[in-house]
Amino acid sequence: MTRESHGQHRADDRPAVRRPASIKDVAAAAGVSPTTVSHVLSGNRPVNEQTAARVRSVVNRLGYVPASLARSLQAGSTSVIGLLIPDISNAFFAELAKGAEDAAHDLGYGLILCNTEFDAEREDSYLGLIRSRFVDGMVYASGSSPSRRRLEALMGKFPIALADEEVDGLERALIATADHEAGGRLVGEHLRELGHRRVLMLTGPRALRSGVARAAGFVRAFRGHVVERVGDFKEASGYRLVAKLLEEGGLDCTAVFAANDLMAFGALAALTEAGLSVPGDVSVVGFDDIRAASQINPPLTTVHQPAYDVGRTATAQLLQYVSRGEVPPASRHTLPVTLKVRGSTAPAAG
Amino acid sequence: MTRESHGQHRADDRPAVRRPASIKDVAAAAGVSPTTVSHVLSGNRPVNEQTAARVRSVVNRLGYVPASLARSLQAGSTSVIGLLIPDISNAFFAELAKGAEDAAHDLGYGLILCNTEFDAEREDSYLGLIRSRFVDGMVYASGSSPSRRRLEALMGKFPIALADEEVDGLERALIATADHEAGGRLVGEHLRELGHRRVLMLTGPRALRSGVARAAGFVRAFRGHVVERVGDFKEASGYRLVAKLLEEGGLDCTAVFAANDLMAFGALAALTEAGLSVPGDVSVVGFDDIRAASQINPPLTTVHQPAYDVGRTATAQLLQYVSRGEVPPASRHTLPVTLKVRGSTAPAAG
DNA sequence: CTAGGTATCCAAAGCCCTTTGCACAACCGC
DNA sequence: GCGGTTGTGCAAAGGGCTTTGGATACCTAG
Numbered sequence: 001m002t003r004e005s006h007g008q009h010r011a012d013d014r015p016a017v018r019r020p021a022s023i024k025d026v027a028a029a030a031g032v033s034p035t036t037v038s039h040v041l042s043g044n045r046p047v048n049e050q051t052a053a054r055v056r057s058v059v060n061r062l063g064y065v066p067a068s069l070a071r072s073l074q075a076g077s078t079s080v081i082g083l084l085i086p087d088i089s090n091a092f093f094a095e096l097a098k099g100a101e102d103a104a105h106d107l108g109y110g111l112i113l114c115n116t117e118f119d120a121e122r123e124d125s126y127l128g129l130i131r132s133r134f135v136d137g138m139v140y141a142s143g144s145s146p147s148r149r150r151l152e153a154l155m156g157k158f159p160i161a162l163a164d165e166e167v168d169g170l171e172r173a174l175i176a177t178a179d180h181e182a183g184g185r186l187v188g189e190h191l192r193e194l195g196h197r198r199v200l201m202l203t204g205p206r207a208l209r210s211g212v213a214r215a216a217g218f219v220r221a222f223r224g225h226v227v228e229r230v231g232d233f234k235e236a237s238g239y240r241l242v243a244k245l246l247e248e249g250g251l252d253c254t255a256v257f258a259a260n261d262l263m264a265f266g267a268l269a270a271l272t273e274a275g276l277s278v279p280g281d282v283s284v285v286g287f288d289d290i291r292a293a294s295q296i297n298p299p300l301t302t303v304h305q306p307a308y309d310v311g312r313t314a315t316a317q318l319l320q321y322v323s324r325g326e327v328p329p330a331s332r333h334t335l336p337v338t339l340k341v342r343g344s345t346a347p348a349a350g
Numbered sequence: 351m352t353r354e355s356h357g358q359h360r361a362d363d364r365p366a367v368r369r370p371a372s373i374k375d376v377a378a379a380a381g382v383s384p385t386t387v388s389h390v391l392s393g394n395r396p397v398n399e400q401t402a403a404r405v406r407s408v409v410n411r412l413g414y415v416p417a418s419l420a421r422s423l424q425a426g427s428t429s430v431i432g433l434l435i436p437d438i439s440n441a442f443f444a445e446l447a448k449g450a451e452d453a454a455h456d457l458g459y460g461l462i463l464c465n466t467e468f469d470a471e472r473e474d475s476y477l478g479l480i481r482s483r484f485v486d487g488m489v490y491a492s493g494s495s496p497s498r499r500r501l502e503a504l505m506g507k508f509p510i511a512l513a514d515e516e517v518d519g520l521e522r523a524l525i526a527t528a529d530h531e532a533g534g535r536l537v538g539e540h541l542r543e544l545g546h547r548r549v550l551m552l553t554g555p556r557a558l559r560s561g562v563a564r565a566a567g568f569v570r571a572f573r574g575h576v577v578e579r580v581g582d583f584k585e586a587s588g589y590r591l592v593a594k595l596l597e598e599g600g601l602d603c604t605a606v607f608a609a610n611d612l613m614a615f616g617a618l619a620a621l622t623e624a625g626l627s628v629p630g631d632v633s634v635v636g637f638d639d640i641r642a643a644s645q646i647n648p649p650l651t652t653v654h655q656p657a658y659d660v661g662r663t664a665t666a667q668l669l670q671y672v673s674r675g676e677v678p679p680a681s682r683h684t685l686p687v688t689l690k691v692r693g694s695t696a697p698a699a700g
Numbered sequence: 701c702t703a704g705g706t707a708t709c710c711a712a713a714g715c716c717c718t719t720t721g722c723a724c725a726a727c728c729g730c
Numbered sequence: 731g732c733g734g735t736t737g738t739g740c741a742a743a744g745g746g747c748t749t750t751g752g753a754t755a756c757c758t759a760g
Contacts, residue, residue, distance in 0.1 A: 007352065020483065022746055033710045038748060045749095048708060068482035069428060070746035073419045073715050080484075088451065089658075094444040101438065101465045110479065112430070113463045115451045122455065130459065132418035133370065134430075215441065266493070292439075295615070297647040372716060388718060398738060419715035423745050434709095501731050 021062040030058040040079040041066065077325070080110040081318065082129050082138040082309075086118045090233075090262065091290035092307050093141065094164060099311030100139055109136075109317050124150065130158045137322040139163050139314050142208060159322045163314035164305075166209035174321075174328040176314035178335050180210045183303035184217025186339040187285050189253050189303070195348040196283065200253040202241055202263050204233045211259050214287060218257060227253060231263050238266025241311075246274045254282060256350040261286035261293045261302055268296070268344070279346035289340055300344035306335045371412040380408040385667050391416065427675070430460040431487040431668065432479050433661075436468045441640050442657050443491065446513060450489055450614060455670050459486070474500065480508045489513050489648065504676030509672045513664035514657075516559040524671075525679040526664035528685050530560045533653040534567025536689040537635050540651070541605050546633065547574040547699040549601040550601060552591055552608040554583045561609050564637060568607060581613050588616025596624045604608070604632060604698040611636035611643045611652055618646070629696035639690055648693035656685050 027034045032051060040055045047055075058064075062089045083100050085093040097113070100103040104111045112135060114126035127150065129135045137159035140151065148167060154160060162176040191199060199222060204211035211233075219226055229245075231237035238258055245251050256271075258264035264286030271282055278284050278298060286293060289304035311331050321328040375433035377384040382405060387397045390405040397405075408414075422428045433450045435443045447463070454461045462485060464476035464585035465555065477500065479485045487509035498517060504510060511524040541549060549572060554561035561583075569576055579595075581587035588608055595601050606621075614636030621632055628634050628648060634644060663683050671678040 023748095024746080034747080035710055035712095035749085036708085039709090042748080045709095046707075046749050048368075051708080056740075065478075065481045065483075067423075067746055068479075068484040069419065070715090072484075073417075073423050073717095073746080076715075078419065083463070087448075088438070089441070089444045089448045091439070091441065091444070094439045095462065098437075098439045098465060101463055105465075105475075108461045110484070112453055113433070113447065113462045114460075115448060115455075125455075128415075129418075131415045133415075134418040134422075134460070148544045290646065291439075292642045295642040296645040373718095374716080384717080385719085385741080386739060388738085392718080395739095396737075401738080417716055420745090421718075423716080423747090424718050428747075 012276055014016070021064045023064070023066065026055065026058050026064050027246070029062065032096060045315045050198040071082060075169065077136045077322075079108060079136050080112060081322070082112045082114050082126060083315075084114040084116060084123065084126055084138060085141045086116050088113065088115050088234075091292065092260070092288045093304065095290075095307035096141060096311035099308035099313075100163070100315040101311075103312045103315035103319065106316075107323060109112045109319060111315075127151070127154060129161070130154065131189070132238075135317050137161070139311070139318060141165055141311070141314075142210070148207075159318060159326075159328055161314045161318035161328060164210055164307075168238060169229045172330040174314070174317055174331055176310055176317060176333040176335065177210065178305040178307075178310055178337050180213035181217035183287060183305070183337040183339075184214040184219075185221040186303060186337070187287075188218040188221030188223075190339055190341065190345065191283065191285065192222050192224065192258065194255075194283065194345060196255040197348070198227070198253045198255075199224060200227045200229065200242070200245070200251060200256045202229050202238055202256065202267065204231060204259045206230065210266075214259055231259070233260050235262040235266040235269075239262030239270045240266070242267045242270035243274070246270065250314075251282065253277075255345070256282060258287045259287055261288045261290045264300055264302065264344075265292070265296065268300070270301065279344050281349055283345040283348070285345060293294045293340075301342045301345040302340055304338045304340050306337070309335050311329060362675065369679050371414040373414070373416065376405065376408050376412060378412050379412065380405045385419075395609050406435035425671075427486045428484060429458060430462060431489065431665070431672065432462045432464050432476060432485045432487045433491070433665075434464040434466060434473065434476055435491045436466050438463065438465050439595075441639060442655070445657035446491060447662035449658035449663075450513070450665040451661075452658075453662045453665035453669065456666075457673060459669060461665075476502060477501075480504065480510070487511070487668050489661070489668060491515055491661070491664075495618040497634070509668060509676075509678055511664045511668035511678065514560065514655075514660045522666070522680040524667055524681055526660050526667060526683040526685065527560070528655045528657075528660055531567035531688050533637060533655070533687040533689075534564040534569075534686070535571040536567075536653060537607055537637075538568040538571030538573075539696065540689055540691065541607065541633065541635065542572055542574065544605075544633065544695060546556045546605045547698070548577070548605075549574060550577045550579065550592070550595070550606045552579050552580060552581045552588055552606065552613050554609045554613075556580065561590075564609055581609070583610050583612060585612040585616040588613030589620045590616070592617045592620035593624075596620065601632065605635065605695070606632060607635045609637055611640045611650060612640045614650055614694075615642070615646065631699060633695040633698075635695060643690075644692065651692045651695040652690050654688045654690050656687065659685050 021278055023034045023037050027037050037055055038049050040052045088094055101111050116123040130138045139161050141163035142165050155173055164177045203215050229241045231241055256267045258267055268278055268284050271278055276282055286300050286302035289302045293300040293302050318328055373384045373387050377387045387405055389397050390402045438444055451461050466473040480488050489511050491513035492515050505523055514527045553565050579591045581591055606617045608617055614634055618628055618634050621628055628630055636650050636652035639652045643650040643652045
C-alpha cells in the first residue's frame, strides 16, 4: 500500500507527463457523450451543427488529439509498414528508402526503418513487428539469408513485398526489382567490346539472388575468362579482395567488375595504391550508380539502378492491397537499368 | 456477376486475411483464463509449470503472437519514435539516421522515418504522429523554418530532441550537435600554420546557425584577412562564386574555406579550370567529410562531422528519458569534430 | 389521432491485452 | 486446531476509440 501511494500522487511532485485529454474529457466538458464527439470528428454520422460547434471548441481548448493507438486497435490496422534493408548509409538503399517513404506517405502510411546490418537476429526482431501486427505490411529489401525460411513462412500469412530481391522457390510473392540480369549483360557486352578478355568479378554473398543474376548476365554476355571472388557489398571487401590478389602476385586481369559501386570504390583504391592506373592499366565497373560514382576520380562506369523507383514501386504495390485488407497476389515488376559509361573503363591495354 | 466470380467465390469464401489468434483463443484451447496465458508469457507471476507447458504448447500450435497494439494501448507507450529529417538520400542524414536507428534498436525501440523534403506541410503531418501519441518521442533534425513555432509549442508537451540543429530562443531543449565552431577553428588554425594570410570563405545561408558557428570559429582562429561570400551549400554555388571572383580580376587569396564539401568541390573545379593548381597555387578546405571528399583529386582537406554519433547521441539521450516516461531536460551534447588533412592544402605560396 | 418519418444523441459492445484484488487449497508451526 | 503462509488461477477493471442498435422528441401526412 505504501508503494502504491508513492506512485499515485507524490504530493509535492508534479507528474512526469500530464495525462493528455481523452475523448471522455472532451465529451464531459462539452456535455455530450463520447459517441457524439467521435461523430463530430469523423463525420461518420450527422450531428447538430450547434452541438458540433460546441464540441469543436472544446477540442481546441483542450488540445485534444485522438489517440491513434486506440483507433488502430479498433480498426485492426495501424497505417504503418516496415522497410527492411541492410544498410541505410548505403546510398542505394537510402534512395530506395526515399522511394518507399514517398509512396507510403502518399497513402497516409508511416514507414518504420528496419536497418539490419545483415544481422539475422536483428532481422528477426524486426520481423516480429509484422507478426505482432504493429505494422500492416513489410517491404523487404535484401535480408540475411539465414532468415529466408522464416520469411517464406511469413509471406503466406502477412503482406510482404520484395524489393530488389528474389527468393528461390518463392513464386507466390509481390516483387519489384531492377533487371539485374540485363545489367550484368550490359557490363559484359561493354567490356567485351572494349577488348577485355580476362575480368575479375567481385560478387556479393551467393545467397543474394540479385547478385547472382548480375553475375550470370555478365558471364553470359562476356564470354571471356572470369575470375570470381566473393565479397560482402562493402567498400572494405572490394579493397581487401583486390589488394590480396595484387599481393599474391598480380591481378592477371584487365578489368574488374564489382557487383556494386562500393566494392568498386574499394577496388579502385587498392589499384591506385598499387600504382596501377585506372583505366589505363585496369578498367573498373560498378553497379548501382550511387551518387558518388560520378564524383569519384575517375568517374565510375556503372549500371544505373532505379533505386528510387524500386522502393516506390514495391511499396505502392504492397499498399494497394494492404489498404484494402487483402494479401497481395504474386506479381513481378522488373524495372529497366542502363549502363553509364564513364571514365573508369577504356580499351584493354595491349 | 462476372466481376465477382473473378474474385473467387465470394459467398462463403474465407476472409482476405484470417483473423489471427488472440489471447482468448489460446486460453480457451489450453483450458485456462487469459490472465494465466498472460502470466505464462510475461513471467509477471508464477504459474504452475505443468499448466505453463500446456499453454506454451498451445501458443506454438496456434502461432500466437500478442498484438503489440493492445499491449501498447494498455502500457501507454508504443516503443516507437520518429526521426524527422529533410532528405534521407543525403549521405549526411543517412549516416545520422543509421546512428539513430542503432540507438533506438538497442533499447528495443522502432524508428519511423519522416522524410520531409523541407516541405512544411509534410513536416506537420509527421508531427501529428507525436501529437496522436503514436510515437513516444521525436528526433528532429533540421526542419523547415516555417514550422519552428509549432515545434516550439510541441517541445513543452512532448519528448523531442534536436539533432545537429539549433533553434534561436529555444533554450529548454535536448540538443546533440557537432561542434561547428571548433570545426571552423581547426580550419583557421590549420591555414594559419601553413602561412596563409588571406582566405576566401564561402559560407552557407546566414539563417542556419550551424553555418554561422563554423564561420565564427574560423574567423576567430585565423586572425588574417577574410573575404566572405555567401553560398547555398550546393556545388554550383561554390563554382559560381569562385569563378566570378577570378573573372573580376583575381582571387587575391591563397586559400579557400568552403562551409561544406560540396561547395569546396565547386571551388576546386573553378580553380582548376582557371589553370590554377590546388594546392600549389591555392589551398582548399571543406566541411563534412562526405565520402567523395577523400576520393576526389586532390583529396580534400576537410572537417569530419560525426553524423552517426550525432544521430545516435540525440536518440540515446531522448530515449533515456522517454523510456522512463519523463520529459527530457534541457541539455546540450556537443560532439567533437576532427580535421582531416589531405592533399588539397599546402603552405602558402610565396 | 395515429403511423411513419427525421433529426439527434446515447449506451453498450467490442478491439486485445495487462494488472490487481481475491478465492481456494494445501500446508506450516505451535 | 488456529492464524499465517504459499501456491495457483480467475474475474473484473481498465486503456481510448469506433460502431451499431436503440431511445427520444418532434414532425408530417393520412
